[in-house]
Amino acid sequence: MISRLNRVLDTFIGKIERAESLDPIADKLSAALSKPLSPAPMRSILSGTPVGHPAHPAMVLVPVGSWLSATYLDLVGGTDGECAARRLVAMGVVSAVPAALTGANDWMYTSGAERRVGLVHAAGNYFALGLYLGSWTARRRQRVGLGKALAAAGSVTVTLTGWLGGHLTYARGVGVDTTAFEVVPSEWTDVFSEADLQPDEPVLVHADGVPVMLVKSGDELLAIGDRCTHRGGPLHEGTFKDGCITCPWHGGTFRVSDGQVIEGPPSRSEQVFEVRIRYGSVQVRRADEPGVLRGNPVS
Structure with missing residues (x-):
């Protein structure tokens, strides 16, 4: 079972990595983002330079944590948890903006397979953002059932896109110190x-x-x-x-x-x-x- 799932996921990610049809879209998006993200102070902050580690993995914790917590309350919180769930969805939507900016900055410096996977990762996250924005709107209009359904779909989406983000980091090394495993002699x-x-x-x-x-x-x-x-x-x-x-x-x-x-x-x-x-x-x-x-x- 485990090996079969691993094989299915490898096939899935392999198709994305080889999907050259995504390149024209990626190139146009990169060109559109290059100017607003190019100033040195902006680039350094979005990259996480001041803190010594990439900023994007930390920034995604707030929206993802907020959204998944909202779904948890939808499942077990009953009517008492509806207000808190709505506020958590809203916090996730707002905090998704800096998370998206840091992710776009990191993606700008990728190419080939990494850029294609990153594009799908980002598209999925924007789709999830739309679902949660719709969830918040529905809840505000007292359509709680619809709001919960949209949030549940959003939870599935961010789980899948989170897996893609993990692949970029742990399988492809995006954001990892490229010198981490260089073995330098200890003798002169x-x-x-x-x-x-x-x-x-x-x-x-x-x-x-x-x-x-x-x-x-x-x-x-x-x-x-x-x-x-x-x-x-x-x-x-x-x-x-x-x-x-x-x-x-x-x-x-x-x-x-x-x-x-x-x-x-x-x-x-x-x-x-x-x-x-x-x-x-x-x-x-x-x-x-x-x-x-x-x-x-x-x-």
């Missing part, structure tokens, strides 16, 4: 020749296969992960200015001295490496890493 490792370093010119080096961005800034020699934590963009190809590197793909900016995000859409900081020069050779090693998964070999 030769990566570059000191004689080849040019001031303020980032270079790509590899420490046991892990891409590292190396740059000489003034009297300092700095090294951070080369793959942007947002979508894996090559930081060494970006713009280095005032001690910061800007990703060439989506414009995320990191301070190289400590890896901190200065401007979104990345929400996670870059890994910083210890660096030194020995006998004309630049060496790097990982800083203290308390995590377990990052320390296990995965390649």
Whole structure:
């Protein structure tokens, strides 16, 4: 039974991921959203940059929690729970706006299969929003039975779209730090020749296969992960200015001295490496890493 359900779901999601017919719709929607969501402060806030994690997963808790709680009251609350259920539906509708904005911001930086699944995920959520808005309207007009039915349909819809959102995160890695499983050597490792370093010119080096961005800034020699934590963009190809590197793909900016995000859409900081020069050779090693998964070999 479990394997059969898993197989059915895999087939279902596979059809969405390969549905190239969705691409024209996605492209038009992306173009329409690009201008209002492009200002740097807006982009950073919607990405969750200030708090260090993507904002969308947290923002959906309020509308989904409110709506499912309303359905629970519809089932067991009787007439005493009708007023509370109506207010919960309303709170879900209002809180769905910031949840939708953060989701649209994340979706803007996807492509291919992820973009197609994200489009269906969003369409389902907007359909659920319409159902709950209709539920609230019906309840206000004393058509409680209709309101409950619309809310029940909304609950089924947000459950399905929530599964799609989980697939995007856990199966496709959208919103996950792209460097989470890079295994960096703990011992000093030769990566570059000191004689080849040019001031303020980032270079790509590899420490046991892990891409590292190396740059000489003034009297300092700095090294951070080369793959942007947002979508894996090559930081060494970006713009280095005032001690910061800007990703060439989506414009995320990191301070190289400590890896901190200065401007979104990345929400996670870059890994910083210890660096030194020995006998004309630049060496790097990982800083203290308390995590377990990052320390296990995965390649």
